[in-house]
Amino acid sequence: MKSNKHRRIWLYILSCFLMALFLSPLYIALTNSFKTPKGIFMNVMSLPSGKFFSLKNYKEAFIQLDFIRSFTNSFLITVSSTILIIILASMAAWMLVRTRSKISTAIFTFFAVAMLIPFQSVMLPLINIMGKIGFLNPCGLVFMYVGFGASLSIILFHGFIKSIPRELEEAAIIDGCNTFQVFWYVVFPMLKPTAVTVAILNIMWIWNDFLLPQLVINKPEWHTIPLKMFFFFGQYSKKWHLALAGLVIAMIPIVAFYIFAQKYIIKGITDGSIK
């Protein structure tokens, strides 16, 4: 029994050490973001204090990042893409499951196989085409996210819909619902657990995505947070006090989201990986 207790103490010590190790990069970024340039130069590991303490970094970074606007852009793009993906992918997946035919199997396989294609393999022609049809703007970006998000979301919905019984839908048809009503009032509400998973996976991907917006969006007023951060960092990479304040600001929304939706995020990751 004694050795067991010892072991527990060691486990606690190990846990604390690892936790400190994991959080230290973020801690160092956070503490230095409150320092003056001289404060960073003098001692990276100290806490910001006295004449080396500064809140100005945040004010400046907030303005330079045009944070309210870039946050709004990120938010609108992420939310509208995710909602569209959830609705359109679940509609398609439901139809594919409930209509048993060679075409359905072919379309589903098509979506699944396309997951093999890495983004870099399609990005150059994609931008070329989208430029020609005038899609290099936020609406076009949402359209592209729907296209790229289709495969995984359809696979997840497809797997779940297969497991739910048909009887309810048949009853609704007898009651005189048309196909859309059956889907929207009977099926869609049952898909909630998978919809949450799909939402989490897409939100985390789209919110943090950098390369696609960088290729698609060419007007500063449309910049998303990662994109703004990229230009901001290019400008201030030698001014770490500002760069770090900007980085901390850019991290806040998603960390806040995690605190709010922790349970769903963990579930989403687990469900998403198994498929």
Place this chain on the structure above:
Amino acid sequence: MRNRRLWYVLFIAPILVAFLAVVIIPALIGIYYSFTDWNGIVNEAKWIGIDNYLEIFTNREEFFNAFMFTAKITAVLVVTINLAGFGLALLVTRGLKFSNFLRSAFFVPNLIGGLILGFVWQFIFTKAFEFIGSKLGWEFMQGWLSTTTTGFWGLVILMTWQLSGYMMVIYIAALQNIPESLNEAAAIDGAGSFQRLRYITVPLIAPAVTVGLFLTLSNSFKLFDQNFALTAGGPYHSTQMLALNIYSTAFTFNKLGTAQAKAVLFFITVALITLTQMYYSKQREVEM
């Protein structure tokens, strides 16, 4: 009957159109472009046969280096991320008092975008490491990211730090599926904790290991953001991975045709890796 067909089209067409326009058509056009002298400036792309591919293989230094760097770092990351993730999962399922808090701490790096994390670690390596190294007189902590070796290990540290929490979540789910009674029975039979780990835990979480291995494999192989933000391929392109190499061929050198040929080769490699993955997971499912 006609009606049903109409509904079928109405339900599937919207997302199928987006998918075709964004993924399939560009992929097909991309294959065509890889055989042309497309440069993005002149609209007409002239057919030049396999010249782009020949150029990649004759002038191979740079692409070959990127490939080797990618292969090496992927091999290292598959091991480090999965070992760390498994270790963390074991630690947080021991019923310690603040397990939930621990999980969050280990998972947090996953939430943040690769670009932002790359910049944060650039500060850690070039400023914090430098400072600690000079204070303690440890030379190995100085000058990080200025050489190929430190650029390589810098990226390994960043990616392991970021992704082991993700693998931890997957391994936790697998560990929680192991019936408690199995471990208890083995303990009564006199199995030590290492034996239980070796003969009960590891075999039972094998499916999760397959998932973990291939997730890290394909994610590491396709890595872009962190590579771009941490070293941008420097010094002298020596820490450039494949995705970044394609990007810079296209946007720094405007050789879109060559970049697209590289992109096609990249696709073939990624597809081979993923198909091998599916083959093995299918086989394992059959065994079970």
